[in-house]
Amino acid sequence: MLLVGRYRQSMLRLAAAYVPSQAIAEEVVQDAWLGFLRGLNRFEGRSSVRTWLFRILVNRARTAGSRERRSTAVADLAATVDAARFDAAGGWCSPPQPWTDLVEDRLVAQQMTDVVATAMEDLPDRQRTVVTLRDIEGLSSEEVCSVLEITEANQRVLLHRGRSRLRQLLESEFGRA
Amino acid sequence: MRLRLPARRELVCQQVVELVTDYLEGALHPAARRRFERHLAGCEHCTEYLAQISATIAVAGRITADDLTTEMRAEFTDLYRRWRREEDGA
Numbered sequence: 001m002l003l004v005g006r007y008r009q010s011m012l013r014l015a016a017a018y019v020p021s022q023a024i025a026e027e028v029v030q031d032a033w034l035g036f037l038r039g040l041n042r043f044e045g046r047s048s049v050r051t052w053l054f055r056i057l058v059n060r061a062r063t064a065g066s067r068e069r070r071s072t073a074v075a076d077l078a079a080t081v082d083a084a085r086f087d088a089a090g091g092w093c094s095p096p097q098p099w100t101d102l103v104e105d106r107l108v109a110q111q112m113t114d115v116v117a118t119a120m121e122d123l124p125d126r127q128r129t130v131v132t133l134r135d136i137e138g139l140s141s142e143e144v145c146s147v148l149e150i151t152e153a154n155q156r157v158l159l160h161r162g163r164s165r166l167r168q169l170l171e172s173e174f175g176r177a
Numbered sequence: 178m179r180l181r182l183p184a185r186r187e188l189v190c191q192q193v194v195e196l197v198t199d200y201l202e203g204a205l206h207p208a209a210r211r212r213f214e215r216h217l218a219g220c221e222h223c224t225e226y227l228a229q230i231s232a233t234i235a236v237a238g239r240i241t242a243d244d245l246t247t248e249m250r251a252e253f254t255d256l257y258r259r260w261r262r263e264e265d266g267a
Contacts, residue, residue: 009240080194080195080197081191081194081226083191086189086190086191089189090189090190090191090192091189091190091191092190092222092223095222095225096222096225096226096229098225099229099232100225100228100229100232103232103235103236109236109239112236113236113239113240116233116236116237116240117240120237120240131237135234135237135238136237136238136240138238141202152204156198156199156202156204159198159202160195160197160198160199163198163230163233163234163237164194164197164230166233166236166237167229167230167233170229170232170233170236171229
């Protein structure tokens with residue numbers, strides 16, 4: 001029972017990347033759990049249980065969605081940091097405003113977590129998927145590549161874009177001159 | 178395969194921010210890694226940028242699943258019953 005709660009948000013986020021509505025995402029998650037329970041006696045331990053669960057989920061979500069959203073490809077290519085923040089020589093003219101020391105404050109840290117959790121929803125689907133698996137679920141890059149069937153290089157690009165976007169939001173929200 | 182960088186000039190800040198993830202993932206070729214670290218050593222802003230990316234990863238890592246609600250418990254109980262029925266029927 002704890003396992004279901006533990007993975008629920010991540011599974012919903014993952015499923016949402018492939019299907020058009022939250023309702024279908026909920027169905028896909030349920031369906032993936034059923035597939036997981038049915039297959040438990042066939043599990044051979046060649047991957048972690050978690051990797052296996054996510055792979056089932058992604059397969060079901062792909063089938064349910066039967067379309068990858070192409071429109072996100074453009075958003076995936078946006079610059080990491082706004083080019084206007086660099087001078088002609090490529091040096092910072094508008095350097096990053098500090099905020100990392102605020103993590104020490106538990107209240108502010110909680111606000112930051114909320115900001116990131118909300119911002120995750122607005123990331124392009126493929127970035128959200130990779131950031132969820134890597135930084136929230138703590139899967140290794142190898143595991144993420146295996147679950148999503150993408151290359152290491154592709155995984156890094158998506159992770160890079162996603163993390164950069166989240167950093168920018170934290171800076172906008174908490175950075176100070 | 179690790180990333181190599183074109184030789185010649187030193188890295189500039191705008192290139193460094195694009196290499197941060199490759200750096201953290203250990204995907205830079207040793208020579209590229211040394212150039213990256215050499216830039217960091219002389220650039221407080223890029224050092225701050227790298228620290229912010231690391232802090233962002235840490236903040237994301239604190240996001241956890243919502244606490245189990247009654248509704249979710251019911252949902253799982255239902256799921257489990259369906260599974261048992263199928264097992265028994267098989």
